[in-house]
Amino acid sequence: MLHYRPNGLESARLGLAVAKKLVKHASGRNLLKRIAREIFRLQRKNLPACDLIVRVHAPTAKASRAELHQDLRQLLGRLPAVP
Numbered sequence: 001m002l003h004y005r006p007n008g009l010e011s012a013r014l015g016l017a018v019a020k021k022l023v024k025h026a027s028g029r030n031l032l033k034r035i036a037r038e039i040f041r042l043q044r045k046n047l048p049a050c051d052l053i054v055r056v057h058a059p060t061a062k063a064s065r066a067e068l069h070q071d072l073r074q075l076l077g078r079l080p081a082v083p
Contacts, residue, residue, distance in 0.1 A: 002075040003053040012047040014040045017055040024061075032056060032068065039072045048081055 007013060016036055018029040036054050040047075054075070060068065 001055045001057045002079075003055065004050045004079060007049055007051045009049050011049055012040075012044055013051050015051065015053040017053060019056060022056050022059050028060070031065075032060065035065065035068050036072055039069065039076065043073070043076055047076060048079060050079070052076075052079075 014037065016033050018032050020029070023029045023032065040052070054072065063071075
């Protein structure tokens with residue numbers, strides 16, 4: 001899930017929320033955060049100037065890394081243009 005709000009700055013900022021309830025092991029939570037940060041870093045120049053919060057709302061134990069990458073890219077791709 002992706003929450004966003006215009007921030008009035010020159011570029012986007014990222015926040016992450018990965019609950020222990022959904023991803024039991026710290027290594028899994030850290031993996032999700034690393035993937036999200038990397039995708040954000042690569043796409044930051046193409047994103048509107050807004051604050052983004054990526055929030056995990058479903059268990060991800062059965063998802064592959066490729067699926068996680070694809071899901072996050074799709075979420076960022078659906079952001080509307082902010083004037």
